[in-house]
Amino acid sequence: MAGPRHDSSLYRDRDFVEVKRALISVSDKTGLLDLAQALADAGVEIVSTGSTAATIREAGHSVTDVATVTGFPESLDGRVKTLHPSVHAGLLADLRLESHEEQLAELSIEPFELVVVNLYPFTETVASGAPSDDIVEQIDIGGPAMVRAAAKNHPNVAIVVSPDAYSDLIASIRERKGTTLAERRELAARAFAHTAAYDTAVAGWFTDASEGFGASLTIQAELGNVLRYGENSHQEAAIYLRSGGQGIAQATQLHGKEMSYNNYVDADAAVRAAFDFAEPAVAIIKHANPCGIAVANPKAPDAIASAHRRAHECDPVSAFGGVIAANRTVTLGMAETVKEIFTEVIVAPAFDEAALDVLRTKKNLRILQLPESFELEPLESKQISGGMLVQEADRFSEADLEALTSGWELVSGDAADADTLADLAFAWKACRSVKSNAILLASGGASVGVGMGQVNRVDSCHLAVSRAGDRATGSVAASDAFFPFADGLQVLIDGGVRAVVQPGGSVRDEEVFAAARAANVTMYTTGERHFFH
Numbered sequence: 001m002a003g004p005r006h007d008s009s010l011y012r013d014r015d016f017v018e019v020k021r022a023l024i025s026v027s028d029k030t031g032l033l034d035l036a037q038a039l040a041d042a043g044v045e046i047v048s049t050g051s052t053a054a055t056i057r058e059a060g061h062s063v064t065d066v067a068t069v070t071g072f073p074e075s076l077d078g079r080v081k082t083l084h085p086s087v088h089a090g091l092l093a094d095l096r097l098e099s100h101e102e103q104l105a106e107l108s109i110e111p112f113e114l115v116v117v118n119l120y121p122f123t124e125t126v127a128s129g130a131p132s133d134d135i136v137e138q139i140d141i142g143g144p145a146m147v148r149a150a151a152k153n154h155p156n157v158a159i160v161v162s163p164d165a166y167s168d169l170i171a172s173i174r175e176r177k178g179t180t181l182a183e184r185r186e187l188a189a190r191a192f193a194h195t196a197a198y199d200t201a202v203a204g205w206f207t208d209a210s211e212g213f214g215a216s217l218t219i220q221a222e223l224g225n226v227l228r229y230g231e232n233s234h235q236e237a238a239i240y241l242r243s244g245g246q247g248i249a250q251a252t253q254l255h256g257k258e259m260s261y262n263n264y265v266d267a268d269a270a271v272r273a274a275f276d277f278a279e280p281a282v283a284i285i286k287h288a289n290p291c292g293i294a295v296a297n298p299k300a301p302d303a304i305a306s307a308h309r310r311a312h313e314c315d316p317v318s319a320f321g322g323v324i325a326a327n328r329t330v331t332l333g334m335a336e337t338v339k340e341i342f343t344e345v346i347v348a349p350a351f352d353e354a355a356l357d358v359l360r361t362k363k364n365l366r367i368l369q370l371p372e373s374f375e376l377e378p379l380e381s382k383q384i385s386g387g388m389l390v391q392e393a394d395r396f397s398e399a400d401l402e403a404l405t406s407g408w409e410l411v412s413g414d415a416a417d418a419d420t421l422a423d424l425a426f427a428w429k430a431c432r433s434v435k436s437n438a439i440l441l442a443s444g445g446a447s448v449g450v451g452m453g454q455v456n457r458v459d460s461c462h463l464a465v466s467r468a469g470d471r472a473t474g475s476v477a478a479s480d481a482f483f484p485f486a487d488g489l490q491v492l493i494d495g496g497v498r499a500v501v502q503p504g505g506s507v508r509d510e511e512v513f514a515a516a517r518a519a520n521v522t523m524y525t526t527g528e529r530h531f532f533h
Contacts, residue, residue: 013096014095014096014155014156014181015180015181016176016178016179016180016181017113017156017157017158017178017179017184018113018177018178019039019042019044019113019114019158019173019177019178019179020043020044020045020113021044021045021047021090021110021111021112021113021114022039022044022045022046022047022112022113022114022115022116023047023048023066023087023090023091023112023114023115023116023117023146024036024046024047024048024052024056024115024116024117025048025049025050025052025066025116025117025142025143025146026052026116026117026118027118027119027120027121028118028121028163029051029052029055030163031163031166031167032052032055032056032163033055033056033059034166034170035116035166035169035170036056036059036061037059037061038169038170038173038174039114039173040061040062041174042173042174042177044114044173045062045064046061046062046063046064047063047064047065047066047069047112048063048064048065048066049065049066049074050074053065053066066087069084069086069087069090070084070086070087072084079141085107085109086109087146088145088146088149089103089104089107089109090104090109090110090111090112091111091112091115091146091149091150091153091157092149092152092153093109093111093153093156094153094155094156095111095156096155096156111156111157112150112157113156113157113158113178113179114157114158114160114169114179115146115147115150115157115158115159115160116159116160117143117146117147117150117159117160117161118143118161118162118163118194119140119143119144119147119161119194119195119198120137120138120139120140120143121138122135122138122139122140122198122201122202122205123201123243123244125138126201126205135205139202140198144195144198144199147159147161147191147194147195148191148192148195150188150191151187151188151191151192152188154181154184154185154187154188155181155184157184158179158183158184158187159184159187159188159191160187160191161187161190161191161194162190162194165187165190168183193220193222196220197220197222197243199218200218200219200220200243201220201243201244203216203218204218213390217388217390219242219381220242220243221240221241221242221243221245222240222241222243223238223239223240223241224238224239224240224241224249225238225239225258225259226238227239227258227259227260227261228258228260229260229261230261231261231262235261237261239259239261239264246371246373246374246375247268247271247371247374247377248264248267248268248271248347248368248370249264250371251267251347251368251369251370251371252368252369252371253366253367253368254351254356254367254368254369255356255359255360255365255366255367256345256362256363256364256365256366256367257364257366259345259366259368263323263344263345263366265288266285266286266287266288266322266323266344266345267285267323267325267345267347267368269285269288269289269290269323269433270283270284270285270323270324270325270345270347271283271325271347271370272376272433273285273290273293273325273430273433274293274325274326274327275325275327275376276395276396276429276430276432276433277295277327277429278399278400279295279296279297279298279303280295280296280297280298280303280304280306280307280326280327280328281293281294281295281296281307281326281327281328282294282304282307282308282311282324282325282326282327282334283311283324283325283433284311284312284314284319284322284323284324285322285323285324285325286318286319286321286322286323288435289434289435289450289452289453290430290433290434290447290450290452291314291315291318291319291322291450292310292311292312292313292314292315292318292319292446292447292450293311293314293430293433293440293446293447294306294307294308294309294310294311294314294445294446294447295307295426295445295446296310296445302331302333302334303328304326304328304329304330304331304333304334305331305333305334305337307326307446308324308326308334308337308338309337310444310445310446311446311447312337312341313446314446314447314448314449314450314467315450315467319341320341320342321342321343321344322343322344323343323344323345323346323347324338324343324345324346324347325346325347325348326346326347326348326349327348327349328348328349329348329349329350329351329352330346330348330350330351330352330355330359331352331355332352332354332355332358334355335351335352335354335355335356335358335359336358338359339358339359339361339362343362343365344365344366345365345366345367345368346359346365346366346367346368347367347368347369347370348368348369348370349369349370349372349374350369351367351369376393376395377393378392378393378395379391379392379393380392380393394432394530394532396429396432401421401422401425404425404428404429405421405424405425405524407526407527408501408524408525408526409504409524409525409527410522410523410524411504411509411513411516411523411524411525412513412516412517412521412522412523413499413516413517413520413521413522413523414522415522416499416522416524420476420498420499420522422445423442423443423444423445423475423476423499424476424478424499424501424524425501426442426445426446427440427441427442427447427476427477427478427501428478428501428526428530430442430447430478431478431479431480431530432480432530432532433532434450434452434480434532435452435453435532435533436452436453436480436481436531436532436533437451437452437453437454437455437456437457437459437460437480437481438450438451438452438460438478438479438480438481438530438532439451439452439457439460439461439463439464439477439478439479439480439488439492440464440477440478441464441465441468441471441472441475441476441477441492441495441497442475442476442477442478443471443474443475443476448468448471448472448475449463449464449465449466449467449468449469449471449472449475450463450464450467451463451464451465451467456488457479457481457483457484457488458485458487458488458491460488461488461489461491461492461495462491464477464492465491465492465494465495465497468495472492472495472496472497473495473496474496474498475496475497475498476497476498476499476500476501477492477497477499477500477501478500478501478502479500479501479502479503480503480529480530480531480532481502481503481529481530481531482502482503482504482505482506482509482512482529483502483506483508483512484506484508485508485511485512486508486511486512486514486515489512489515489516490515493515493516493519493521497521498521498522499521499522499523499524500516500521500522500523500524501523501524501525501526502523502524502525502526503525503526503527503528503529503530504525504526504527505525505527505529509525
């Protein structure tokens with residue numbers, strides 16, 4: 001139902017509003033006392049609640065308790081504090097209207113010109129692993145009501161929801177003892193975004209706590225940066241940071257030029273590929289496809305440098321201008337190799353100081369450090385016209401070789417020895433990050449040839465073998481989906497591949513198996529495919 005109508009001619013101009021009375025209720029006490037000092041110096045009456053009032057009072061400032069304003073004590077373990085007409089009439093009175101001013105006087109209610117509120121730490125409580133009842137207690141009710149009321153009434157009230165805004169507010173109070181309409185409107189926009197993000201987090205928790213996909217999906221993100229351009233120079237672009245996200249978008253840039261749209265896409269793909277592996281791993285990405293992936297024995301000297309060197313050897317031509325991701329700390333040894341290669345971005349969970357010293361000699365190299373709490377996300381989404389697709393992320397839950405290969409079926413040739421089986425397992429994991437149709441050749445825990453993104457599997461096989469060259473002989477191969485005919489497999493056999501892992505499931509499986517048996521090639525089927533579009 002529509003709200004009440006007002007005659008616009010009745011509204012008085014109120015651009016500048018002097019702050020005489022402020023309502024403060026914050027869970028995050030950062031910067032609170034600096035703000036309280038500025039308000040006290042300006043003669044502003046401070047009305048506050050609970051621990052906020054106690055903190056301000058202990059600092060020596062005068063505070064009016066909300067219970068004094070409402071004539072009603074805080075009750076129900078703090079669930080009811082500010083939900084009262086004496087508070088909300090003071091927040092919602094539009095003093096551009098004489099009628100509102102007269103009603104406040106009749107009710108003996110004083111207006112507020114400033115509200116400072118941040119909400120209960122709901123997401124932090126969820127992240128702590130707290131029990132459900134404790135999490136529910138962190139669902140703020142009065143806080144969002146005050147924030148939304150003040151934001152709605154921004155022609156009269158300034159609403160501040162984050163300590164990040166305190167410095168500007170303090171400056172306005174000290175210089176002018178008040179706020180302008182433009183300032184209040186900007187603060188209101190932030191406030192509504194703040195409550196929207198909060199409600200999204202709460203709704204998401206209830207959805208996560210249930211089985212399957214929820215009836216609705218809300219994604220809350222804040223503008224991180226406007227980028228120079230998008231995928232191409234004529235496209236405008238920006239990056240938004242999802243609330244609570246801990247991925248490549250939240251990485252800290254330690255050096256180099258500003259990240260571009262394509263840099264972010266490739267860096268995300270590189271991290272996704274490198275973090276598929278439990279052992280030290282490096283992935284090199286170009287245009288969202290791997291041009292080299294390798295792992296190394298964790299006990300080997302400078303394992304991450306070894307992984308990078310062998311990943312680069314897969315396709316040095318394509319690696320030129322690529323993006324590198326490591327799933328371990330980048331060492332000096334790795335940095336010295338990277339320095340000699342033109343690279344757009346390098347991303348890792350950490351960097352040795354000596355490695356950073358070397359990498360920073362490359363003026364334009366973008367160095368990204370992942371958030372400390374980085375982890376691959378369980379769900380992934382893709383925008384389509386008119387909607388969004390959401391799915392469980394394709395992950396390998398089995399970390400060790402035995403668990404990964406226990407369900408494989410040997411359909412041709414002799415059972416693989418330990419080294420061959422390890423290479424097959426590596427190839428099977430690595431091909432997951434290759435765009436379909438995907439064929440990946442590997443040897444010694446490193447890719448040696450990659451065929452990707454072709455519209456038929458035969459072409460992908462040709463591409464993988466041609467890129468591997470002589471290294472195809474004696475290698476193993478992984479295919480992200482079944483061979484619909486034996487022709488693709490024959491390309492691999494002719495190239496010298498000695499063992500293959502593939503999902504199986506084609507109506508012509510027996511034809512494919514027969515070709516493998518005729519060539520005495522070991523073949524395993526997994527019963528599971530890894531399409532990646």
